[in-house]
Amino acid sequence: MSPHFDLDTVVRFVRGDLDEAHAIELALHLDDCPTCRARVAREEPLTRWLAALPSPETPAALADRSLAPAVDTPAIAVAAVCVTVATVAVVLANPVPDLASGLVVARATAQALAGLLAVTGTVGWIALWAAAVGSTLAARRLSESP
Amino acid sequence: MLTPERVARAWASPVHRYCRRMMPSEAEADDAAQEALIKVVRHLDRYDRTRPLAPWVYGIARNTCLDALRRRTHKREDDAVEVIDPAPGALVLVDEAQTAARVRRALVTLPDLYRDVLVLYHYENLKYVEIAESLDVPLGTVMNRIFRARQKMREALEVA
Ligand SMILES: [Zn+2]
Numbered sequence A: 001m002s003p004h005f006d007l008d009t010v011v012r013f014v015r016g017d018l019d020e021a022h023a024i025e026l027a028l029h030l031d032d033c034p035t036c037r038a039r040v041a042r043e044e045p046l047t048r049w050l051a052a053l054p055s056p057e058t059p060a061a062l063a064d065r066s067l068a069p070a071v072d073t074p075a076i077a078v079a080a081v082c083v084t085v086a087t088v089a090v091v092l093a094n095p096v097p098d099l100a101s102g103l104v105v106a107r108a109t110a111q112a113l114a115g116l117l118a119v120t121g122t123v124g125w126i127a128l129w130a131a132a133v134g135s136t137l138a139a140r141r142l143s144e145s146p
Numbered sequence B: 001m002l003t004p005e006r007v008a009r010a011w012a013s014p015v016h017r018y019c020r021r022m023m024p025s026e027a028e029a030d031d032a033a034q035e036a037l038i039k040v041v042r043h044l045d046r047y048d049r050t051r052p053l054a055p056w057v058y059g060i061a062r063n064t065c066l067d068a069l070r071r072r073t074h075k076r077e078d079d080a081v082e083v084i085d086p087a088p089g090a091l092v093l094v095d096e097a098q099t100a101a102r103v104r105r106a107l108v109t110l111p112d113l114y115r116d117v118l119v120l121y122h123y124e125n126l127k128y129v130e131i132a133e134s135l136d137v138p139l140g141t142v143m144n145r146i147f148r149a150r151q152k153m154r155e156a157l158e159v160a
Helices: A007-015 A020-032 A034-051 A062-067 A073-093 A099-120 A122-144 B004-022 B026-042 B053-071 B096-109 B112-123 B128-135 B139-157
Strands: none
Touching: A007 A020, A007 A034, A007 B139, A020 A034, A034 B096, A034 B112, A034 B139, A062 B004, A062 B026, A099 A122, B004 B026, B004 B053, B004 B112, B026 B053, B053 B112, B053 B128, B096 B112, B096 B139, B112 B128, B112 B139, B128 B139
């Protein structure tokens, strides 16, 4: 074992984050050891320079953005197609006589799916509501045609 | 309990700080930090809970930064820190902002390998063993790299 203090200990000493017992031990050793005194003198300026770099400010939304659920685009696409197909099917099966119930079914289907897939986040909501509105309009047009 | 929420809150600052030291510009650091923290949160189930957390998190941050640095097709000189150099070898800490700028520029010029250990050791206060664990290299390699990194920094800053 080397009788001198290692770089890590010297740097921590210079930085002031060596625990008290070790700091006292090193300080006492420095009185008698030119080698370690030279080492402290060598490491001190750079340590001071490095400490001059201020800590950067963390962007406020960093943690929140990393916690936002992943947007599952394929799931949204599949859901949108399902809603549209279901609506068209309902309207085709029951074109003119019962327009009102066709619309109710279409909207209910879309809303149920939107609710189920709300876990996909904001984009999921927007996409599913767009699908709901779109399918409702499609239902209206289909049922208006003779 | 190690929940994604807790980990994200606790590690946002250290990850960002590390990325800021590793990346040449603030914008690139912000992007890297965001990408790294997302990986940390999403891959939390892959973390071996019998091991310390810090080396694992910094490992992800390191890989994210190194990937981003590799993706840079051209050096963005306009991002370089503007520094008016005081007399070479000047030990006087001229002006706080100028000093910080010089340190930042010296850090950026350091090879990634050395910048990484220096940042982990000096700014993230990691112990040699934690850095060794994070890099999956022997302790002696870490000691050697820190020694060399300090030497290179001294040369770049022309101090002592
Ligand atoms: Zn000694």
